[in-house]
Amino acid sequence: MEGKKSLQQQCEDTVKYLIKRISDKGIAADLRQADNPVTSYKAWPTLIRGGIDIRRPDRDAYFVIAAALARGKVQEDGTQNLGEALRASFDKDSENQGEPRLRRLLSCDTVDEACQIVRPIIHLIQSREKASLSYSRLLWDLKLFQSDAYRDRVKEIWAYSFYGEDTRKKEETKSNGS
Template sequence: MKSKTYKNKEEAYVEFIYAKKENDTKMRSAFRRATNPLGSYAVWEYVIPFMGEHFQIDKYRTAYILIGAYICMDKSTENGCDGLGSALVKTWGDKAKFSISGNDSIAIRIRKLLSCKRTEDLIKNIQPLLRVISERKRANLNYSRLLWEMIYFERDCEKIKIRWTLEYYKHLDRQND
Protein backbone atom coordinates (compact mmCIF):
# COMPACT_ATOMS: atom_id res chain seq x y z
CA MET A 1 0.00 0.00 0.00
CA LYS A 2 1.38 3.37 -1.00
CA SER A 3 1.40 5.99 1.73
CA LYS A 4 0.09 9.47 1.05
CA THR A 5 2.61 12.29 0.91
CA TYR A 6 1.78 15.59 2.58
CA LYS A 7 2.99 19.08 1.74
CA ASN A 8 3.64 19.88 5.39
CA LYS A 9 3.17 18.58 8.93
CA GLU A 10 0.08 20.74 9.42
CA GLU A 11 -1.67 18.94 6.56
CA ALA A 12 -0.57 15.55 7.92
CA TYR A 13 -1.93 16.47 11.37
CA VAL A 14 -5.31 17.57 10.00
CA GLU A 15 -5.65 14.40 7.92
CA PHE A 16 -4.71 12.30 10.96
CA ILE A 17 -7.39 13.97 13.12
CA TYR A 18 -10.06 13.56 10.42
CA ALA A 19 -9.18 9.89 9.94
CA LYS A 20 -9.07 9.08 13.64
CA LYS A 21 -12.11 11.06 14.82
CA GLU A 22 -14.61 8.79 13.08
CA ASN A 23 -13.87 5.78 15.30
CA ASP A 24 -12.12 7.21 18.35
CA THR A 25 -14.69 8.66 20.75
CA LYS A 26 -12.04 9.06 23.45
CA MET A 27 -10.03 11.36 21.17
CA ARG A 28 -13.09 13.36 20.11
CA SER A 29 -14.19 14.01 23.67
CA ALA A 30 -10.64 14.86 24.77
CA PHE A 31 -10.32 17.45 21.99
CA ARG A 32 -13.71 18.95 22.81
CA ARG A 33 -12.56 19.47 26.39
CA ALA A 34 -9.19 20.80 25.21
CA THR A 35 -10.59 24.18 24.17
CA ASN A 36 -10.32 24.90 27.89
CA PRO A 37 -6.60 25.19 28.77
CA LEU A 38 -7.14 23.02 31.86
CA GLY A 39 -8.17 20.10 29.65
CA SER A 40 -5.52 20.50 26.97
CA TYR A 41 -3.11 17.96 28.48
CA ALA A 42 -5.53 15.17 27.49
CA VAL A 43 -4.72 15.63 23.79
CA TRP A 44 -0.95 16.00 24.03
CA GLU A 45 -0.49 12.39 22.92
CA TYR A 46 -2.15 13.24 19.59
CA VAL A 47 -0.29 16.52 19.07
CA ILE A 48 3.29 15.65 20.05
CA PRO A 49 4.05 13.35 17.07
CA PHE A 50 3.36 16.21 14.65
CA MET A 51 5.04 19.01 16.57
CA GLY A 52 8.32 17.54 17.80
CA GLU A 53 10.44 20.15 19.61
CA HIS A 54 7.90 22.89 18.84
CA PHE A 55 5.54 21.28 21.35
CA GLN A 56 7.31 23.26 24.07
CA ILE A 57 6.21 26.56 22.51
CA ASP A 58 2.83 27.42 23.98
CA LYS A 59 1.42 29.39 21.02
CA TYR A 60 2.13 26.57 18.56
CA ARG A 61 0.79 23.88 20.88
CA THR A 62 -2.36 25.95 21.45
CA ALA A 63 -2.88 26.39 17.69
CA TYR A 64 -2.63 22.63 17.07
CA ILE A 65 -4.99 21.85 19.93
CA LEU A 66 -7.51 24.49 18.82
CA ILE A 67 -7.61 23.21 15.24
CA GLY A 68 -7.88 19.60 16.43
CA ALA A 69 -10.77 20.56 18.71
CA TYR A 70 -12.76 22.23 15.94
CA ILE A 71 -12.11 19.35 13.54
CA CYS A 72 -13.55 17.01 16.16
CA MET A 73 -16.62 19.23 16.49
CA ASP A 74 -17.02 19.37 12.70
CA LYS A 75 -19.44 16.85 11.20
CA SER A 76 -17.61 16.61 7.87
CA THR A 77 -15.34 13.66 7.17
CA GLU A 78 -12.60 15.47 5.27
CA ASN A 79 -10.76 18.77 5.24
CA GLY A 80 -12.60 21.57 3.45
CA CYS A 81 -11.49 24.04 0.81
CA ASP A 82 -12.76 27.37 2.20
CA GLY A 83 -10.19 29.85 3.39
CA LEU A 84 -10.98 31.89 6.47
CA GLY A 85 -12.21 34.93 4.49
CA SER A 86 -14.70 32.99 2.38
CA ALA A 87 -15.79 30.93 5.40
CA LEU A 88 -16.68 34.14 7.23
CA VAL A 89 -18.84 35.33 4.32
CA LYS A 90 -20.60 31.96 4.05
CA THR A 91 -21.17 31.82 7.80
CA TRP A 92 -22.59 35.30 8.25
CA GLY A 93 -24.53 35.32 4.97
CA ASP A 94 -26.44 38.57 4.42
CA LYS A 95 -24.82 40.29 7.39
CA ALA A 96 -21.43 39.87 5.70
CA LYS A 97 -22.51 42.12 2.82
CA PHE A 98 -21.44 45.15 4.77
CA SER A 99 -17.97 46.58 4.70
CA ILE A 100 -15.29 45.53 7.15
CA SER A 101 -15.35 49.13 8.35
CA GLY A 102 -18.99 48.78 9.51
CA ASN A 103 -20.27 48.52 13.07
CA ASP A 104 -22.00 45.14 12.90
CA SER A 105 -20.65 42.15 14.84
CA ILE A 106 -18.92 40.48 11.89
CA ALA A 107 -17.11 43.68 10.92
CA ILE A 108 -15.91 44.21 14.47
CA ARG A 109 -14.70 40.60 14.75
CA ILE A 110 -12.85 40.81 11.44
CA ARG A 111 -11.20 44.10 12.42
CA LYS A 112 -10.02 42.51 15.67
CA LEU A 113 -8.61 39.60 13.69
CA LEU A 114 -6.88 41.88 11.19
CA SER A 115 -5.36 44.01 13.94
CA CYS A 116 -3.46 41.04 15.39
CA LYS A 117 0.32 41.10 15.19
CA ARG A 118 1.16 38.13 17.43
CA THR A 119 0.05 34.51 17.25
CA GLU A 120 -1.28 34.63 20.82
CA ASP A 121 -3.62 37.51 19.89
CA LEU A 122 -4.67 35.71 16.73
CA ILE A 123 -5.59 32.57 18.68
CA LYS A 124 -7.59 34.62 21.18
CA ASN A 125 -9.53 36.39 18.40
CA ILE A 126 -9.97 33.46 16.04
CA GLN A 127 -11.51 31.06 18.57
CA PRO A 128 -14.92 32.82 18.73
CA LEU A 129 -15.01 32.96 14.92
CA LEU A 130 -14.25 29.24 14.69
CA ARG A 131 -17.00 28.52 17.19
CA VAL A 132 -19.59 30.35 15.06
CA ILE A 133 -18.30 28.80 11.81
CA SER A 134 -18.56 25.37 13.44
CA GLU A 135 -22.05 25.96 14.89
CA ARG A 136 -23.63 27.39 11.73
CA LYS A 137 -22.18 24.70 9.42
CA ARG A 138 -22.39 26.84 6.27
CA ALA A 139 -18.69 26.76 5.39
CA ASN A 140 -16.27 23.91 4.84
CA LEU A 141 -13.10 25.35 6.35
CA ASN A 142 -9.64 24.30 5.18
CA TYR A 143 -8.19 23.51 8.60
CA SER A 144 -4.71 22.52 7.39
CA ARG A 145 -4.25 25.87 5.68
CA LEU A 146 -5.64 27.72 8.70
CA LEU A 147 -3.28 25.84 11.02
CA TRP A 148 -0.34 26.68 8.75
CA GLU A 149 -1.40 30.35 8.75
CA MET A 150 -1.60 30.34 12.54
CA ILE A 151 1.83 28.72 12.95
CA TYR A 152 3.56 31.06 10.48
CA PHE A 153 1.49 34.14 11.31
CA GLU A 154 4.29 36.14 12.93
CA ARG A 155 6.66 35.48 10.02
CA ASP A 156 4.38 37.14 7.50
CA CYS A 157 1.21 38.39 9.18
CA GLU A 158 0.51 41.10 6.61
CA LYS A 159 0.50 38.62 3.73
CA ILE A 160 -1.82 36.25 5.64
CA LYS A 161 -4.19 39.06 6.63
CA ILE A 162 -4.27 40.35 3.04
CA ARG A 163 -5.16 36.82 1.85
CA TRP A 164 -8.05 36.62 4.34
CA THR A 165 -9.32 40.07 3.30
CA LEU A 166 -9.11 39.28 -0.42
CA GLU A 167 -10.97 35.99 0.12
CA TYR A 168 -13.63 37.83 2.09
CA TYR A 169 -14.28 40.46 -0.60
CA LYS A 170 -13.86 38.03 -3.51
CA HIS A 171 -16.45 35.66 -2.01
CA LEU A 172 -18.65 38.59 -1.06
CA ASP A 173 -18.66 39.76 -4.70
CA ARG A 174 -19.69 36.27 -5.86
CA GLN A 175 -22.48 36.18 -3.29
CA ASN A 176 -23.83 39.55 -4.45
CA ASP A 177 -23.99 38.48 -8.13
Protein backbone atom coordinates in the same frame (compact mmCIF):
# COMPACT_ATOMS: atom_id res chain seq x y z
CA MET B 1 18.14 12.13 -0.35
CA GLU B 2 14.68 12.62 1.07
CA GLY B 3 13.68 16.26 1.53
CA LYS B 4 11.67 17.71 4.37
CA LYS B 5 7.94 18.06 3.90
CA SER B 6 6.70 21.52 3.12
CA LEU B 7 4.82 23.37 5.82
CA GLN B 8 1.65 23.06 3.76
CA GLN B 9 2.06 19.27 3.50
CA GLN B 10 2.78 19.02 7.23
CA CYS B 11 -0.44 20.90 7.99
CA GLU B 12 -2.46 18.73 5.60
CA ASP B 13 -1.00 15.56 7.15
CA THR B 14 -1.76 16.82 10.67
CA VAL B 15 -5.38 17.56 9.83
CA LYS B 16 -5.82 14.18 8.12
CA TYR B 17 -4.34 12.47 11.17
CA LEU B 18 -6.62 14.36 13.58
CA ILE B 19 -9.73 13.70 11.47
CA LYS B 20 -8.90 10.01 11.50
CA ARG B 21 -8.34 10.03 15.27
CA ILE B 22 -11.60 11.81 16.18
CA SER B 23 -13.56 8.78 15.02
CA ASP B 24 -12.62 7.35 18.45
CA LYS B 25 -15.05 8.99 20.89
CA GLY B 26 -12.59 8.99 23.78
CA ILE B 27 -9.90 10.68 21.74
CA ALA B 28 -12.46 13.15 20.35
CA ALA B 29 -13.48 14.04 23.92
CA ASP B 30 -9.85 14.70 24.84
CA LEU B 31 -9.23 16.76 21.70
CA ARG B 32 -12.31 18.93 22.34
CA GLN B 33 -10.47 20.21 25.42
CA ALA B 34 -7.21 20.96 23.61
CA ASP B 35 -7.76 24.71 23.36
CA ASN B 36 -8.45 25.16 27.07
CA PRO B 37 -5.13 25.78 28.88
CA VAL B 38 -6.43 24.01 32.01
CA THR B 39 -7.40 20.79 30.23
CA SER B 40 -5.17 20.79 27.13
CA TYR B 41 -2.95 18.12 28.69
CA LYS B 42 -5.67 15.56 27.88
CA ALA B 43 -5.01 16.06 24.16
CA TRP B 44 -1.23 15.86 24.45
CA PRO B 45 -0.87 12.08 23.93
CA THR B 46 -2.80 12.18 20.65
CA LEU B 47 -1.02 15.29 19.44
CA ILE B 48 2.44 13.96 20.34
CA ARG B 49 1.71 10.63 18.62
CA GLY B 50 0.74 12.66 15.55
CA GLY B 51 4.19 14.23 15.45
CA ILE B 52 3.18 17.56 16.97
CA ASP B 53 5.78 19.09 19.25
CA ILE B 54 3.67 20.60 22.03
CA ARG B 55 6.73 22.43 23.37
CA ARG B 56 6.82 24.79 20.38
CA PRO B 57 5.60 28.38 20.68
CA ASP B 58 3.04 27.79 17.91
CA ARG B 59 1.37 24.93 19.77
CA ASP B 60 -1.80 26.96 20.34
CA ALA B 61 -2.48 26.77 16.61
CA TYR B 62 -2.50 22.97 16.84
CA PHE B 63 -4.66 23.06 19.96
CA VAL B 64 -7.27 25.30 18.32
CA ILE B 65 -7.43 23.17 15.18
CA ALA B 66 -7.60 19.88 17.11
CA ALA B 67 -10.42 21.16 19.32
CA ALA B 68 -12.32 22.59 16.35
CA LEU B 69 -12.10 19.35 14.38
CA ALA B 70 -13.32 17.34 17.37
CA ARG B 71 -16.12 19.76 18.30
CA GLY B 72 -17.31 20.02 14.73
CA LYS B 73 -17.06 16.26 14.19
CA VAL B 74 -15.32 17.08 10.92
CA GLN B 75 -15.04 14.16 8.53
CA GLU B 76 -13.02 15.84 5.79
CA ASP B 77 -11.04 19.01 5.32
CA GLY B 78 -12.79 21.86 3.56
CA THR B 79 -11.66 24.10 0.72
CA GLN B 80 -12.21 27.69 1.89
CA ASN B 81 -9.73 29.85 3.74
CA LEU B 82 -10.92 31.69 6.85
CA GLY B 83 -12.03 34.86 5.05
CA GLU B 84 -14.05 32.94 2.46
CA ALA B 85 -15.64 30.67 5.06
CA LEU B 86 -16.59 33.60 7.29
CA ARG B 87 -18.18 35.45 4.36
CA ALA B 88 -20.04 32.29 3.27
CA SER B 89 -21.43 31.87 6.79
CA PHE B 90 -23.74 34.84 6.33
CA ASP B 91 -26.56 35.51 3.91
CA LYS B 92 -25.85 38.23 1.36
CA ASP B 93 -28.12 40.62 3.29
CA SER B 94 -26.37 40.05 6.62
CA GLU B 95 -22.81 39.54 5.36
CA ASN B 96 -21.57 42.62 7.20
CA GLN B 97 -22.19 40.83 10.51
CA GLY B 98 -18.96 38.94 9.93
CA GLU B 99 -17.00 42.15 9.43
CA PRO B 100 -16.48 43.02 13.14
CA ARG B 101 -15.17 39.51 13.77
CA LEU B 102 -12.76 39.77 10.87
CA ARG B 103 -11.61 43.25 11.90
CA ARG B 104 -10.89 42.00 15.41
CA LEU B 105 -8.83 39.15 13.97
CA LEU B 106 -6.96 41.50 11.67
CA SER B 107 -5.96 43.62 14.67
CA CYS B 108 -4.10 40.71 16.31
CA ASP B 109 -0.35 40.97 16.68
CA THR B 110 0.54 37.51 18.00
CA VAL B 111 -0.41 33.96 17.12
CA ASP B 112 -1.69 33.43 20.68
CA GLU B 113 -4.06 36.38 20.34
CA ALA B 114 -5.15 35.23 16.88
CA CYS B 115 -5.91 31.75 18.23
CA GLN B 116 -8.14 33.23 20.93
CA ILE B 117 -10.08 35.22 18.33
CA VAL B 118 -10.21 32.40 15.77
CA ARG B 119 -11.82 29.94 18.17
CA PRO B 120 -15.28 31.60 18.28
CA ILE B 121 -15.07 32.37 14.56
CA ILE B 122 -14.57 28.68 13.81
CA HIS B 123 -17.49 27.85 16.09
CA LEU B 124 -19.67 30.35 14.19
CA ILE B 125 -18.61 28.94 10.82
CA GLN B 126 -19.33 25.39 11.97
CA SER B 127 -22.73 26.35 13.38
CA ARG B 128 -23.87 27.91 10.11
CA GLU B 129 -22.95 24.87 7.98
CA LYS B 130 -22.81 27.08 4.88
CA ALA B 131 -19.05 27.12 4.55
CA SER B 132 -16.33 24.57 3.88
CA LEU B 133 -13.45 25.71 6.09
CA SER B 134 -10.04 24.30 5.24
CA TYR B 135 -8.57 23.45 8.63
CA SER B 136 -5.20 22.59 7.10
CA ARG B 137 -5.06 26.02 5.45
CA LEU B 138 -6.07 27.68 8.71
CA LEU B 139 -3.35 25.77 10.57
CA TRP B 140 -0.86 26.85 7.92
CA ASP B 141 -2.02 30.47 8.20
CA LEU B 142 -1.73 30.41 11.99
CA LYS B 143 1.77 28.93 11.82
CA LEU B 144 2.80 31.66 9.38
CA PHE B 145 1.09 34.25 11.58
CA GLN B 146 3.77 33.82 14.24
CA SER B 147 6.37 35.20 11.84
CA ASP B 148 6.69 38.97 11.58
CA ALA B 149 7.60 38.49 7.93
CA TYR B 150 4.34 36.71 7.04
CA ARG B 151 1.76 38.01 9.55
CA ASP B 152 0.60 40.91 7.38
CA ARG B 153 0.42 38.68 4.31
CA VAL B 154 -1.89 36.25 6.12
CA LYS B 155 -4.09 39.16 7.23
CA GLU B 156 -4.21 40.47 3.66
CA ILE B 157 -5.32 37.09 2.34
CA TRP B 158 -8.09 36.81 4.93
CA ALA B 159 -9.26 40.36 4.24
CA TYR B 160 -9.22 39.98 0.47
CA SER B 161 -11.04 36.66 0.70
CA PHE B 162 -13.73 38.23 2.86
CA TYR B 163 -14.16 41.52 0.96
CA GLY B 164 -12.79 40.60 -2.47
CA GLU B 165 -15.84 39.08 -4.13
CA ASP B 166 -18.05 42.00 -3.14
CA THR B 167 -15.46 44.45 -4.46
CA ARG B 168 -15.30 42.66 -7.82
CA LYS B 169 -19.10 42.59 -8.10
CA LYS B 170 -19.34 46.32 -7.34
CA GLU B 171 -16.65 47.08 -9.94
CA GLU B 172 -18.45 44.94 -12.54
CA THR B 173 -21.72 46.72 -11.79
CA LYS B 174 -20.05 50.12 -12.16
CA SER B 175 -18.40 49.19 -15.46
CA ASN B 176 -21.62 47.68 -16.84
CA GLY B 177 -23.67 50.68 -15.78
CA SER B 178 -21.27 53.29 -17.16
